[in-house]
Amino acid sequence: MPGAAPAAAHLDSYRATWRNKAALRAVYGDYYRRMVKQLNPGPTLELGAGSGQLREHLKGAVLTDIQTAPWLDAAADAQALPFRTACFENIVMLDVLHHVENPPQFFAEAARVLRPGGRMVMLEPAITPLSALFYRYLHPEPVDMGQDPFASPAASPERGPYDANQAIPTLLFRRQRARFEHHFPDFRLLLVRNLSLFVYPLSGGYRRWSLVPAFLVRPLLCAEDGLLVLLGPVMAFRLFVLLERR
Numbered sequence: 520m521p522g523a524a525p526a527a528a529h530l531d532s533y534r535a536t537w538r539n540k541a542a543l544r545a546v547y548g549d550y551y552r553r554m555v556k557q558l559n560p561g562p563t564l565e566l567g568a569g570s571g572q573l574r575e576h577l578k579g580a581v582l583t584d585i586q587t588a589p590w591l592d593a594a595a596d597a598q599a600l601p602f603r604t605a606c607f608e609n610i611v612m613l614d615v616l617h618h619v620e621n622p623p624q625f626f627a628e629a630a631r632v633l634r635p636g637g638r639m640v641m642l643e644p645a646i647t648p649l650s651a652l653f654y655r656y657l658h659p660e661p662v663d664m665g666q667d668p669f670a671s672p673a674a675s676p677e678r679g680p681y682d683a684n685q686a687i688p689t690l691l692f693r694r695q696r697a698r699f700e701h702h703f704p705d706f707r708l709l710l711v712r713n714l715s716l717f718v719y720p721l722s723g724g725y726r727r728w729s730l731v732p733a734f735l736v737r738p739l740l741c742a743e744d745g746l747l748v749l750l751g752p753v754m755a756f757r758l759f760v761l762l763e764r765r
């Protein structure tokens with residue numbers, strides 16, 4: 520099991536990009552608002568909080584990451600959470616599940632720390648025919664549709680906090696949903712939705728460039744919402760997932 524890694528310079532540079540890039544704040548602000556809307560009232564844990572931007576949208580959330588940083592409340596590996604059983608009402612994760620080495624171990628831990636009826640909301644890469652081209656050829660993280668996401672691999676001492684397989688969420692919640700429900704009966708899948716057509720990739724995310732001016736992000740996201748039912752299955756870049764602890 521990987522322990523907490525030391526503070527990384529990446530997190531400081533992500534915070535600087537957040538401060539300097541209005542289009543990034545507009546796109547991710549929309550993500551955080553959608554996630555917060557789904558939460559129950561009560562104590563909320565964020566895993567893989569990285570540069571810590573959830574705090575702008577949800578005061579009082581407990582922000583954690585496997586890396587340490589001064590703005591985080593604790594170092595916590597999602598696969599071995601340093602919290603009491605049933606002490607959280609919600610778990611929030613933005614782009615974290617696909618970095619977790621051992622998904623079964625993570626889901627067992629998440630089920631343990633959530634109260635019955637508690638919620639877990641995640642936003643992750645979606646692998647669709649068009650997004651797959653972008654994620655495979657223009658994104659540094661791998662896409663391995665052949666991995667068994669229900670296997671429990673032995674912990675690798677070389678693994679870093681950004682090692683990933685972007686296919687994991689799509690495999691768990693779309694391609695092998697029936698297996699998910701069989702393997703993790705503690706969770707009910709309340710919502711699995713496509714999100715993000717063109718605005719997110721054009722914004723460049725945490726890269727310094729953006730092809731969309733910040734003032735156009737909101738109106739374009741409204742237009743996207745109207746197109747998601749039609750175009751989502753072919754080109755959505757994001758998967759929005761809401762689970763409930765039984």
Ligand SMILES: C[S@@+](CC[C@H](N)C(=O)[O-])C[C@H]1O[C@@H](n2cnc3c(N)ncnc32)[C@H](O)[C@@H]1O
Pocket residue numbers: 566567568569570571583584585586595596597598612613614615618619620680681
């Ligand atoms: C792509 S970043 C996302 C950061 C942040 N949520 C955001 O959207 O800006 C993935 C984060 O997950 C963290 N992470 C990776 N493996 C983890 C694990 N096993 N437990 C907790 N956090 C982990 C990394 O350190 C990193 O901060």
